[in-house]
Amino acid sequence: MTETTILTGRVLSFDGTPFDDTPTEAARFDSAVVLAGGQIVARGTVADLCAAYPQAKRHDHGDKVICAGFVDPHVHYPQTAMIASWGKRLIDWLNSYTFPEEMRFADPAYAARIAARYLDLTTAEGTTTMCSFCTIHPESVEAFFTEAQKRGQRVVAGKTCMDRNAPDGLRDTAQSGYDDSKALLQRWHGVDRLSYAITPRFSPTSSPEQLEAMGALWAEHPDCLMQTHLSEQTDEIAWVKELFPQARDYLDTYEQFGLLGANGLYGHAIHLEPRERDRLREVGAALVHCPTSNTFIGSGLFDMTGLMAEGHRIGLATDTGGGSSFSMLRTMAAAYEIGQLRGTPLHAAQLLWLATAGSAQALGMADRIGNIAPGMEADLVVLDLSSTPAIAQRAAEAGDIWEAVFPTLMMGDDRAVAEVWIGGRRAKGD
Template identity: 80%
Template structure:
């Protein structure tokens, strides 16, 4: 007998991208969604689904909004404990906060504690899938995947590879990085809902030999994603130029070693040269916008409008702990504010799409997660659109669904998250 659960409420599913169609018409509202054996069975009217499935367990959420769980395609779970550390530029921030914290993750118990804490915090904010950098320690990868597997989560992660410009104890070599990543892929990739991402941190912390080894590994395991950083800050770009004087630009330091491709995820991508934009679009790589991190560390303003206009594949991410919040709602709000500063504010439908279907698309997983449709995996978040008095009084004046949703995007936090479902199982609420 199939296990059935019926969620009643305002069920939002995207029928097309709000960047390619009228945002007001991109989504459809239903009255209920059926979960059956961990997947979406159907959407429709509450009356019809109740009648068709009298054996289903019912959760009636009234006027609450039910949508796909949030997808966060660029995070650093080992930085959980140092989130909101004060006042540094990127390279200083890494040396002052990040690297000392990451030194601790050779201890499996510490890695397991932080992995569990991170997944609990993100679930409380409605995030059901993420793509994480780990540390150079294989133990950090095992810990994250073990904790995610116990929760039944679809996650992506990889051992961060660095063999220069990092402290003693946080450097591997080209060969050990290759060997350890290859072993981790064999142990974890494709197990349950787990995927591996080949993860050179960024060009400055990898020698050409290590980048070449990672490119070779990706060619051998082309179904893996590859994640790294690109053009986050101007002084970082100058550093890359000094380390790779023969490269024509930052992207070239990846491309020449086989680290540019359609399953590549390039975090930040703020200060791109015209050639870089063209090549990233040609190969259909994913650019990951990290707005709270970009403002917190003073990196710059991502060109969402121009890149979307040109046809780029784009996801939206917290970048915790460089990003200042675990919340994808707060991340959407920051993306809206950056859009305003660039003269192109984002519609609420575009913000929600970026945090769900768009980010799933960046991970090449939009056939499984990021939307509510029959056959999709049942990762869902239920939002209370009147979670605080300030939000409720604004919503009382709303004339349509997008006007009702927008205050929660701009002012909402974990108090707005009423319930979370992961793989068809209730994880929160």
């Protein structure tokens, strides 16, 4: 018999988009939510739901905030062990730290250890779904999906394809990249809560032949996501122009090979040309803002407000390990800080929406995750708004719920994540 659970607290969900009008008008607060069979069954008042489900097991969370689990749409789980590596620009950083670490994932045992470590670390931070680049090694994909499957977790991942401008031992070919990706896709895509993403790393590390092969694979499986990087740093863009002299711009290096579409995820997208902005919006592609990475590696300031006003779909991501934290709370704080530098600070409601419903929309999964509503999958986070003395004393002076939430978004860490529920089962907390 399916167990029914009631969580009580300040249950935050979104009935709209807080970038459209007054941010707070898109949000609603209930006092209880009912879980059963891995799904959200109902939300409402404590009295009504306890009366409707008298046999339910009840977990009372007082004035803590219960929201959808955090959704991280752009990560590199193989970079877990070398996160926060000092002081390089993107290309040097890849050569100095990332590529040597990724070469270790030819070892299935090492890949399995890091996959488990990464999912442990992110669960502690309240992240319940992520979309990850793996390495060129099929073993890295197998390890990640196997570990996520054991946990009943909804994840997206794909074998990173790159056949040039990378070290020996970290290159595939156009044909092997296609063949390996197709085999992994057929093995894992749609199994349990797992989805495959076709994954060319970025144009500089894929030949035109490989980009064409990835475009062909995507055309064969258009329901899959395709993830890559776009316009992260100015010197990267200059490199792309040298490698693709006939391309109109960086985006064109994907577009001409069939790698532009509504199921495309384009990480960073900081230094976009007007044509690129227009085309991304026209096709309904998703952009992913990676604020801790953009500041840590010195990439630039993402135009969140301008791109939102143009109608783009945008997610918020940690970009482990170019990003300097596994925490979506820290990522929200960095997004706020970048907004301040651009003169457009984000409201707490906007930040939480980006980390949940907005990122779920970017993944094309807003009907399943990223919000609390009947029929959604039961991935939840319980946030303690008094997790440290510094946060507690500020929250105590708050005039409303949003003023109480904001210090946790700015200063919170894994101590603020009191409980995590994945697929209706508690993954963190007593």
